[in-house]
Amino acid sequence: SYVLTQSPSVSVAPGQTARITCGGNNIGMKSVHWHQQKAGQAPVLVVYDDSDRPSGIPERFSGSNSGNTATLTISRVEAGDEADYYCQAWDSRSGHFVAFGGGTKLTVL
Amino acid sequence: QLQLQESGPGLVKPSETLSLTCSVSGGSISSGNYYWGWIRQPPGKELQWIGTVSDSGETYDNPSLRSRVTLSVDTSKSQLSLNLNSVTAADTAVYYCARQGMGTGWGLGNAFDVWGQGTMVTVSS
Numbered sequence: 001s002y003v004l005t006q007s008p009s010v011s012v013a014p015g016q017t018a019r020i021t022c023g024g025n026n027i028g029m030k031s032v033h034w035h036q037q038k039a040g041q042a043p044v045l046v047v048y049d050d051s052d053r054p055s056g057i058p059e060r061f062s063g064s065n066s067g068n069t070a071t072l073t074i075s076r077v078e079a080g081d082e083a084d085y086y087c088q089a090w091d092s093r094s095g096h097f098v099a100f101g102g103g104t105k106l107t108v109l
Numbered sequence: 110q111l112q113l114q115e116s117g118p119g120l121v122k123p124s125e126t127l128s129l130t131c132s133v134s135g136g137s138i139s140s141g142n143y144y145w146g147w148i149r150q151p152p153g154k155e156l157q158w159i160g161t162v163s164d165s166g167e168t169y170d171n172p173s174l175r176s177r178v179t180l181s182v183d184t185s186k187s188q189l190s191l192n193l194n195s196v197t198a199a200d201t202a203v204y205y206c207a208r209q210g211m212g213t214g215w216g217l218g219n220a221f222d223v224w225g226q227g228t229m230v231t232v233s234s
Contacts, residue, residue: 001171001172001173030218031212031213031214031218031219031220033211033212033219033220033221035156035221037156042205042224042225042226042227043156043205043221043224044224045211045220045221045222048211048212048219048220048222049211049212049213049214049220054211054222086155086156088220088221090214090217090218092217092218095172096169096217097158097171097172098146098158098161098169098171098217099158100148100155100156100157100158101155102155103155103156
């Protein structure tokens, strides 16, 4: 299976920039997607294919992916952004495995 | 607007089979060459991919669950099905179905872009 590693938590003040990373072997060669999950709710896709945003997702959410690290960046963080964030990627070399990262809890101070 | 709704028993006894259905409305399972996935989340833990089925019935599953999982799609009923046998307490989780349809890649490489609300399943005697 393919392992995606995320830091357990990130804390930022409102208005600041949050960066959430997702590490994986040669992840830069894969398409990475990011999901936001608020407490008690189903996940919501916020970034797909490394850096694209689904309709309705604010421009404050952006992504990048290179080498062994993909990054979700949230600019001008708001209280409503507090949630768990999960990265997702597919690895074909391990027999068609869809991996999720362990999740990062974003706390808005 | 596409909607997914999971249904099934909320309580399953150890060693028995967990059976869930996902009903798709507001769109067709068989349009657009979409893939459809099952994901679970134990209480307080991370998301875990269970498996994915294509609209033509091809299945892909997590090796850690492969021997116990059966996935299927019924396009006539717009339903997906998940069977997980020989369950234990470790299978207690919220189970989600989701469309794997956003992206420029092939099926499994795409993002889960529409999620059901999830259904909690507890394994206990």
